[in-house]
Every structure is written in C-alpha cells, then in structure tokens.
Amino acid sequence: MLNPSHIRLVRDTWAAIGSEDDVLCFLFLEEVSRREPMLRWRFHPDQGLAGAAVFRAMDEVLRALDSESELLAFLEKTGQAHAYHGFWRGDLTTLAQAWVAALQTRLGPELTKARQVAWTQLWQTVSGPLEKALFAKARGPVPV
Numbered sequence: 567m568l569n570p571s572h573i574r575l576v577r578d579t580w581a582a583i584g585s586e587d588d589v590l591c592f593l594f595l596e597e598v599s600r601r602e603p604m605l606r607w608r609f610h611p612d613q614g615l616a617g618a619a620v621f622r623a624m625d626e627v628l629r630a631l632d633s634e635s636e637l638l639a640f641l642e643k644t645g646q647a648h649a650y651h652g653f654w655r656g657d658l659t660t661l662a663q664a665w666v667a668a669l670q671t672r673l674g675p676e677l678t679k680a681r682q683v684a685w686t687q688l689w690q691t692v693s694g695p696l697e698k699a700l701f702a703k704a705r706g707p708v709p710v
C-alpha cells in the first residue's frame with residue numbers, strides 16, 4: 567500500500583511534468599508498443615486522444631490518493647467501464663513498466679530511485695482493485 571511519502575513523491579513527479587505532456591504520452595505509448603505491440607492498439611488509435619485519456623486517469627488517481635474510499639470507488643467504476651476495452655492479466659504490469667520507463671526517459675535524473683519506487687508502488691496499488699472490478703463485471707450476465 568502507498569504510504570504518505572510515496573504519495574508525496576508521485577505528486578511531486580507529476581507536478582514536475584505539468585499537464586498533458588505530449589512527450590510523455592508519446593514515450594509511454596512507444597514503451598507499451600515495444601513490450602506488447604497489440605496492447606497499444608487497444609488504446610485510442612489517435613495518439614493525442616489516447617494520451618489525454620491517460621492523463622485524465624492519472625490526474626484522477628493522484629487526486630483520490632488521500633481517501634482510500636474515493637480511490638477504490640474510482641477504480642471500481644474505471645475497471646467496470648473497461649470491460650468493453652478489456653485488459654488481460656499481465657497488461658497492468660506491462661503498463662506499469664512502460665510508465666516508469668517513459669518517466670525515466672522524460673525526466674532523466676529527476677526520476678530519482680525513490681520516485682521510481684513510489685510509482686511502481688502506485689501501479690501495484692491500483693492494479694488489484696482495477697482487475698477485480700473488471701473481472702467481476704466480465705463474469706456477470708451478458709446485457710440484452
């Protein structure tokens with residue numbers, strides 16, 4: 567679970583990047599493609615729109631970190647909403663690795679070891695509830 571120091575570190579990194587950074591989005595999608603070419607195409611094909619969705623999602627996650635119930639509610643809603651786009655076991659690990667690699671290229675030495683650990687911890691924290699919500703939804707009855 568994230569501790570207050572992890573929360574401060576991810577928020578500091580986020581503030582250093584600024585809003586909707588095209589370079590980071592490009593790097594992230596490149597890192598995803600390099601690891602899992604088909605996974606990239608499950609995001610919006612338009613890089614700008616895919617990037618905007620990633621930024622909005624990250625903004626919401628970072629805002630919700632002070633309240634466990636708010637974070638879990640967001641992840642449950644988001645996981646269920648992704649029943650259509652789908653993600654498979656292992657996808658979130660790929661995204662987490664791609665995200666940290668993209669941050670590393672984007673920020674260079676500004677991505678300190680402590681910040682890397684905090685981001686990895688963030689992805690681990692969100693992955694469980696997201697997958698749980700997605701798979702619970704996927705097992706439910708098919709809507710008519």
Ligand code: HEM
Nearest residue numbers: 608609610615616619622623627644648651652653657692
């Ligand atoms: C394999 C993993 C994922 C895939 C393939 C995926 C795919 C997508 C796609 C296709 C959209 C619609 C974008 C659009 O049409 O503009 C979307 C939206 C969204 N995704 Fe994901 N996503 C993934 C993981 C995640 C994760 C890990 C989060 C959050 C922690 C997340 C949060 C969101 C949110 C909040 C939106 C709505 C964005 C908006 O306001 O338009 N997604 N996702």
